[in-house]
Amino acid sequence: MISVLIASLGRPSLAETLASVGRARIPAGESVEVIVADDSPDGRVARLVAGCSVPEVVRVLPVGAGNVATARNACLDAARGDWLIFVDDDETVEVDWLEGHLSAARDFDADAVFGPVHPRYPEGTPAWFVAADPLFQDWRWQEDGRRVPHGRTGNTLVRRAAVGDLRFDRSFGRSGGEDHDFFLRFAAAGGRMVVTDRARVHETVPAQRATPAYVLDRATRTGQLYARLKLAGRGPLFHLGFGLGALVKYLGGLAVATLLRRFDLGRAFRLRKRAATNLGKLRGIAGAPLMSAWD
Numbered sequence: 001m002i003s004v005l006i007a008s009l010g011r012p013s014l015a016e017t018l019a020s021v022g023r024a025r026i027p028a029g030e031s032v033e034v035i036v037a038d039d040s041p042d043g044r045v046a047r048l049v050a051g052c053s054v055p056e057v058v059r060v061l062p063v064g065a066g067n068v069a070t071a072r073n074a075c076l077d078a079a080r081g082d083w084l085i086f087v088d089d090d091e092t093v094e095v096d097w098l099e100g101h102l103s104a105a106r107d108f109d110a111d112a113v114f115g116p117v118h119p120r121y122p123e124g125t126p127a128w129f130v131a132a133d134p135l136f137q138d139w140r141w142q143e144d145g146r147r148v149p150h151g152r153t154g155n156t157l158v159r160r161a162a163v164g165d166l167r168f169d170r171s172f173g174r175s176g177g178e179d180h181d182f183f184l185r186f187a188a189a190g191g192r193m194v195v196t197d198r199a200r201v202h203e204t205v206p207a208q209r210a211t212p213a214y215v216l217d218r219a220t221r222t223g224q225l226y227a228r229l230k231l232a233g234r235g236p237l238f239h240l241g242f243g244l245g246a247l248v249k250y251l252g253g254l255a256v257a258t259l260l261r262r263f264d265l266g267r268a269f270r271l272r273k274r275a276a277t278n279l280g281k282l283r284g285i286a287g288a289p290l291m292s293a294w295d
Contacts, residue, residue: 025095
């Protein structure tokens with residue numbers, strides 16, 4: 001069995017996510033269940049599922065903790081599948097999504113398989129912003145089966161036997177970063193993690209996210225969370241080297257981005273995004289309060 005796991009606050013986009021999962025071909029010899037953790041305070045997910053056409057195999061778990069790590073753990077505890085697939089409630093999957101994930105896991109003897117999430121920007125988004133594609137995470141997906149040391153949820157297959165008792169850390173449940181932390185521990189426990197381009201999903205980007213301010217704030221916050229995880233338990237010399245590296249990358253990225261602005265806004269903005277990530281690392285080293293979570 002394959003268990004599709006979704007943590008949701010009840011965004012309207014969940015209906016299309018579930019519909020796309022229902023259209024996905026089921027690999028030969030497999031069955032599918034869909035588990036949605038309702039993390040809303042008022043049962044919004046249950047009402048949404050009851051009011052739209054969704055696959056019969058959908059189960060809704062009342063959680064209401066306002067904590068995404070708790071919601072993901074509820075999914076893990078309830079899942080009955082040999083394979084677990086995480087997908088977000090603002091994503092739609094392609095028809096061969098299940099087949100792609102499972103074939104990659106078997107071909108590469110993987111315990112976790114990460115697939116790409118392709119953004120769909122709203123109408124009216126500036127052409128240079130679309131060209132920069134700043135919300136796409138480029139993990140060199142075309143290098144099918146390439147091993148990676150870190151991971152995230154959003155379009156991810158996991159072998160149930162490799163998870164065991166591992167769970168998401170609830171202390172990251174409101175700040176974000178719970179998935180990055182989970183897969184660092186998953187890898188440390190011996191999990192073999194790879195990327196594939198066989199299993200694609202698409203994310204509809206709301207207008208408020210298709211802005212430079214949102215992207216830069218998110219990149220800064222991501223860098224800060226990364227530093228928090230990377231520096232845990234490390235000594236002062238490691239902190240110093242990490243900080244100097246981040247400072248050089250931050251200043252260098254800003255300088256090159258400034259030079260490129262006249263010629264290529266898209267490339268310049270990608271460099272600004274990288275610089276923002278390194279600014280976040282510096283904030284993490286300095287112990288600055290974590291920036292507010294993005295919507």
